[in-house]
Amino acid sequence: MKKFLAVVKREYLARVRAKMFIVSTFLLPIVMSLFGIVPALILNIKTPPVRVAVVDQTGKMYASLQESVSGDDSGKTNDPTNIQSGFRRGRGAENFAFEEVAIANRSLDEIRANLDQRLAARELDGYIILPPDFLEHAQAEFFNNNPGDVFSVQAVQSALNRAMREQRLIEANVDTKTRQELFKPVELNAVKIGSDGQQRDARASFALVFGVGFVMYLAILMYGQIILGAVIEEKETRIAEILFSSVKPFTLMMGKLVGVSFVALTQLTIWATAFTAFAVFGMSLLTSKGLPASIPRIPFSHYVYFVLFFLLGYFIYATIYALVGSMVTTAQEGGQLAIPIILILVVSFYLFWPVSRSPNSPFAFWVSMIPFSAPVAMLVRIVTQTPPFWQIALSLVIGFSSVLVIMWVASRVYRVGMLMYGKRASIPEALRWARQA
Amino acid sequence: MTASETTVKLDRVSKSFGEFTAVKELSLDVRAGRVFGLLGPNGAGKTTTIRMIVNITAPDSGSISLFGRKIDPELQDRIGYLPEERGLYRRMRIVDQLRFFAELKNVRGKQRESKIDEWLARVKLSEWKNKRSMELSKGMQQKIQFITSVIHDPDLLILDEPFSGLDPINTELLKEIVLDLKRAGKTIIFSTHQMEVAERICDDICLLNRAQKVFEGSLREIKRSFGRNSVAIRCEGGDGVLDDPALVSKLVRHADEAQALLASGADAQVLLKRLLNAGAVIGKFEMVEPSLNDIFITKVTESA
Numbered sequence: 028m029k030k031f032l033a034v035v036k037r038e039y040l041a042r043v044r045a046k047m048f049i050v051s052t053f054l055l056p057i058v059m060s061l062f063g064i065v066p067a068l069i070l071n072i073k074t075p076p077v078r079v080a081v082v083d084q085t086g087k088m089y090a091s092l093q094e095s096v097s098g099d100d101s102g103k104t105n106d107p108t109n110i111q112s113g114f115r116r117g118r119g120a121e122n123f124a125f126e127e128v129a130i131a132n133r134s135l136d137e138i139r140a141n142l143d144q145r146l147a148a149r150e151l152d153g154y155i156i157l158p159p160d161f162l163e164h165a166q167a168e169f170f171n172n173n174p175g176d177v178f179s180v181q182a183v184q185s186a187l188n189r190a191m192r193e194q195r196l197i198e199a200n201v202d203t204k205t206r207q208e209l210f211k212p213v214e215l216n217a218v219k220i221g222s223d224g225q226q227r228d229a230r231a232s233f234a235l236v237f238g239v240g241f242v243m244y245l246a247i248l249m250y251g252q253i254i255l256g257a258v259i260e261e262k263e264t265r266i267a268e269i270l271f272s273s274v275k276p277f278t279l280m281m282g283k284l285v286g287v288s289f290v291a292l293t294q295l296t297i298w299a300t301a302f303t304a305f306a307v308f309g310m311s312l313l314t315s316k317g318l319p320a321s322i323p324r325i326p327f328s329h330y331v332y333f334v335l336f337f338l339l340g341y342f343i344y345a346t347i348y349a350l351v352g353s354m355v356t357t358a359q360e361g362g363q364l365a366i367p368i369i370l371i372l373v374v375s376f377y378l379f380w381p382v383s384r385s386p387n388s389p390f391a392f393w394v395s396m397i398p399f400s401a402p403v404a405m406l407v408r409i410v411t412q413t414p415p416f417w418q419i420a421l422s423l424v425i426g427f428s429s430v431l432v433i434m435w436v437a438s439r440v441y442r443v444g445m446l447m448y449g450k451r452a453s454i455p456e457a458l459r460w461a462r463q464a
Numbered sequence: 465m466t467a468s469e470t471t472v473k474l475d476r477v478s479k480s481f482g483e484f485t486a487v488k489e490l491s492l493d494v495r496a497g498r499v500f501g502l503l504g505p506n507g508a509g510k511t512t513t514i515r516m517i518v519n520i521t522a523p524d525s526g527s528i529s530l531f532g533r534k535i536d537p538e539l540q541d542r543i544g545y546l547p548e549e550r551g552l553y554r555r556m557r558i559v560d561q562l563r564f565f566a567e568l569k570n571v572r573g574k575q576r577e578s579k580i581d582e583w584l585a586r587v588k589l590s591e592w593k594n595k596r597s598m599e600l601s602k603g604m605q606q607k608i609q610f611i612t613s614v615i616h617d618p619d620l621l622i623l624d625e626p627f628s629g630l631d632p633i634n635t636e637l638l639k640e641i642v643l644d645l646k647r648a649g650k651t652i653i654f655s656t657h658q659m660e661v662a663e664r665i666c667d668d669i670c671l672l673n674r675a676q677k678v679f680e681g682s683l684r685e686i687k688r689s690f691g692r693n694s695v696a697i698r699c700e701g702g703d704g705v706l707d708d709p710a711l712v713s714k715l716v717r718h719a720d721e722a723q724a725l726l727a728s729g730a731d732a733q734v735l736l737k738r739l740l741n742a743g744a745v746i747g748k749f750e751m752v753e754p755s756l757n758d759i760f761i762t763k764v765t766e767s768a
Contacts, residue, residue, distance in 0.1 A: 033567035041556060265551035269612060272518045272545035273568035275537060442520070 030274045031282050038257060038286025043293060052294050056301050076124040077179050079171075080145070080154035082138055085161050089127045091190035091197075096123045096182075123182070128154070146172055155183065162198070165191060232329065232410035233383070239333050240376055240403045242295070243340040247372060250291040250341075251348040255361045257283045258352025258441065267445045276438035284349055284434065288341070332409050332419065339426040340402030344372060346433040353441035375400035379407055386411040396422055398429040470532070471496045471620055471651040472517055477526035479512055486512040488675040489526070494653060494668075499646050501666030501683070502655040503756075505764065508672040510655045511548060514622055517653070518545050531619070541569050544618035548625045548655075550609045552597040558584075558608055559593045562615060569616035576615075583611045587637065603634055610638060614645070621645060622653045627661055639665060659757040669756075671763055678767050683756070690754045693726045695735065702744025711735050721748060725758070 042048055083089045128138060135156070145151045153171030161167055169183055196206050258280070261267040270279055347368050355361045378400050382391045386408040395404040395414075401422045408414050472494035479487045487509040494500045502510050515521045516528060519535050530539050553561055559580060566576045584590045587607040597605055606629065614621060623642070627635045642665060646652055656662050662669065663683070670680040679686065697706070698721040706712055706724060711734065714725040726732060736749055 029570060030568050033564060037560075037564045040560075041553070045555070260553075264553060265549045266553065268515075268520065268547040268549050269545065269565070269609075270568065271520045272543065272547070273540055273565070 031278045034274065034279055034282025035286040035289070038283050039289050042253070042287065042290045048290070048294070052297055056298060074122065076122045077152045077176075078124045078126070078150070079183065080126050080128050080142055080151055082128045082130070082135075082142070082154060082156045084130065084135075084159045085157055088157050088161065088190055088194055089125075091193045092186060093125055095189040095193065096125065096186045123179075123186075142170070146170070153179070153183075155187070162191065162194060235329075235333065236403070236406045236410055237379070239337050239406060240340075240379065243337050243402060244372065244376060246291055246295065246341055247344040248369070250287060251344055251365065251368070252362075253290070254284060254287050254345050254348045255352040255365060256358055257287050258349050258437075259355065259358050259361060262356055262445065263358075267441075271442065271445070276442040277435055280349060280353075280434050280438040280441065284342075284345060288345065291341075329409060332406065335423060336402040336406050339398070339423060339430075342430045343398045343402070343426060343433075344368060346430050346437065350433055350437040350440065353437040353444060356444075371399055376403055378404050382407045383411060387414070392418070396425055398426040401426050469496050470494065471530065472653070473529045474513070474517075475527045475529075477513075477516060477523045477528060479516060479521070479523050485675050487516070487523075490672075490675075490677055491526075492670055492677070492680065494651060496651050497646065497649050498667040499642070499652045499654055499665050501662040501669040502653055502672065503657065503659070503662055503669055503760065504672035504678075505657055509675045510672055511624060513672070514545070514547075514624060514653065514655060518543055518622065541616065542619045544613040544616065544621045546610055546613040546621075546623045546626055548628075550606075552605055552608060554598040555596055557594050557596055558589075558600070561597065561608070562611060565612040566615045569618075571616045579615050579617075580611075583615060586641065587611065603630055606630060607634065607638070610641075614641075618650070620651045620653070622655070624655045625658075626654070627656075627658070635661075659755065659760050663756040671760065673764050673767050676767075678763050686759060687753050687756075690759055692751045692753060694752045694754050694758070695724045695726065695732055696748060696750045696752050697722050697724060697739075697746070698748035699739060699744045699746045702739045702742035705735070705738045705742050705744070708738075711738065723752070725754075 081089055081092060083092075128142070130138065133141075139156075142151065142154045146154070149172075152173065153169060156168045156170075158164075158166065167187060169180065171179065173179070193206065196209070201209075261270060274282075348365060351361055351364045351368070355364060375394075378394050382394065382404045385391060391404060391408055392414075394400040395408055395418070405414075405419060405422050409419065470493050472492065474490055474492040477487060477490045478485070490509070490513060492513075502513065504510050512521070516523050517530070517535075519537065519540055528535050531542065533539065556564075562580045562583075563576060566572070566579065571579065580593075581590070584593055587610070589604060589607060592600060592604065597608065600608070610626065613623070621642075626638060626642075630638065639661075642652060642654075654662065654666060666683050668680070668682050669686065671678040706715055706722065709727060711727055711730045712724045713727040716723045724735070726735070732751060736746075739746060739749075
């Protein structure tokens with residue numbers, strides 16, 4: 028036990044003291060926030076309004092059209108396209124300058140020739156021609172200098188849509204109030220009633236499962252490689268044989284796994300603290316502006332399960348990385364052999380969707396028992412239709428036993444591999460070594 | 465011989481890896497307080513034998529006992545092992561590495577710190593204590609590796625090619641330390657294929673070839689059994705005499721002298737008389753013990 032702790036301590040200190048650790052700990056949050064902030068900044072760059080002339084041959088559409096893009100109107104919730112098109116609105120509709128072209132007995136060709144001139148002279152960015160039968164056939168033309176500006180085209184289209192519906196309703200003698208009511212969007216709150224009759228915030232639970240799964244995924248990708256390197260380190264530096272004259276291979280491997288995991292825990296804790304501080308600050312900012320933000324209502328037991336299954340997921344994959352490390356002689360070889368692991372990881376992550384659709388199916392049951400997919404699958408089942416406790420317990424027992432078995436196999440393979448001197452093991456060889464060592 | 469005088473006892477030990485037999489039916493007695501040379505050409509099974517003694521790998525058959533007990537992981541703390549395949553953590557400071565290796569042998573606290581300082585001083589590397597091992601030369605690293613094998617004051621020290629790659633001064637330094645340890649009552653197993661080194665420090669030897677023991681015993685007895693049948697000669701003229709197979713079975717010419725192995729039944733006095741009769745001017749004519757190297761080559765060729 029003391030030797031185990033010595034290995035843990037060495038692994039931990041050697042890594043935490045390394046410059047790489049310090050740099051990555053502070054750099055990642057900065058990079059992440061840049062990823063969050065920079066796109067928002069770019070989208071917020073003010074561009075001059077897109078100048079569009081409207082040739083309204085119906086003679087009654089312009090007012091509605093003007094209204095459907097004018098600033099104060101487009102932000103209202105009675106706009107049915109608002110729900111999906113918030114992005115488009117921000118970029119397009121609020122930034123249009125419409126002008127009505129007086130037809131004044133000119134022929135369409137004359138008007139177009141005149142508008143084309145203005146387009147060429149860059150006095151206009153585009154013009155719309157609404158034919159006299161626009162309200163019946165809903166066909167219009169949009170000419171512009173910059174056909175690549177997809178946002179403007181879409182914004183014009185949805186503005187026309189809204190204006191046309193409005194106009195048709197007006198013509199059907201629907202009064203203003205009814206019209207507004209008609210476009211009021213549905214607010215659907217999915218609330219799950221638990222067996223104890225308590226209301227739970229299902230969407231927040233889902234988000235949390237997704238979050239836990241995602242952090243697990245990140246942790247495995249980052250620290251799996253480190254575990255791989257840690258296992259190979261003694262082979263590359265040729266220290267393994269000295270160590271094995273003092274400590275059992277299993278103790279050494281477990282010590283490495285736990286040591287690196289403490290490093291991971293340290294780093295994740297630093298990030299989580301920074302994130303929480305940020306979130307608390309952000310939340311108070313949101314609530315002070317009158318926006319709804321609250322900590323989701325989730326039963327305490329779920330938080331416990333989140334932690335347990337996060338650990339299970341992390342350790343299952345970490346041990347597989349350790350096993351790979353025990354089979355190869357250099358980090359490069361290890362990287363190649365680790366690719367299938369990432370594949371399994373991704374597949375088990377995507378099980379999120381089928382399991383959430385039918386959390387009590389036999390399929391969901393089995394994938395929540397298989398250690399590789401259990402962490403995400405079981406968490407999804409817990410937040411949707413919590414399975415009986417014995418299933419949760421069984422899944423954890425199977426999972427953590429697998430961790431020990433894989434580590435035991437890895438340590439056997441490691442020892443024999445070391446005795447064989449720099450030979451990379453094929454999978455059948457690794458199995459034979461595990462038996463014979 | 466009682467059990468307490470035997471530090472390591474191997475009884476018909478065999479080990480194979482797949483088709484390959486590394487050690488076959490090997491029996492050995494390593495006596496307490498002596499330097500035991502495990503000799504043999506590359507691939508003879510020396511390292512596998514040592515690994516079984518250190519409990520890194522288990523024998524397929526036969527039994528091994530250490531200090532009169534069957535081997536178990538706890539006994540590992542009484543063994544110091546310097547493998548042929550050895551290294552250090554590149555980025556770790558020397559003092560941290562030594563602390564780690566000491567902890568793995570259950571040496572802790574003040575005792576550990578004083579041992580580290582004591583040994584660093586002894587191999588003349590005290591000022592490198594806080595440096596990383598990647599900053600040290602290969603020879604310095606080797607001395608640090610040596611410390612890792614003795615830091616816990618083991619009763620049995622196993623050294624696999626400890627001097628390979630060291631300069632003569634450092635070789636001498638480590639050799640003196642090994643002999644000091646022997647005087648302090650430690651048992652030392654010394655594995656090498658460099659016969660000159662083994663000849664200077666071993667009390668007992670065991671020669672392995674192709675997984676099997678060729679012979680075992682005290683170095684002195686082995687040399688005696690070979691007899692003084694070698695002559696070192698420095699002379700001018702009389703060359704034809706030395707080429708006579710009836711007198712000399714093997715002749716090795718060095719820069720200024722030759723070493724002649726007498727043919728069986730031949731007498732050194734007859735050889736001297738023949739040389740004088742042939743008109744040779746003799747500068748040196750001396751009976752010498754066979755070198756371990758000669759014995760080694762003779763035995764390995766015989767067993768092949």
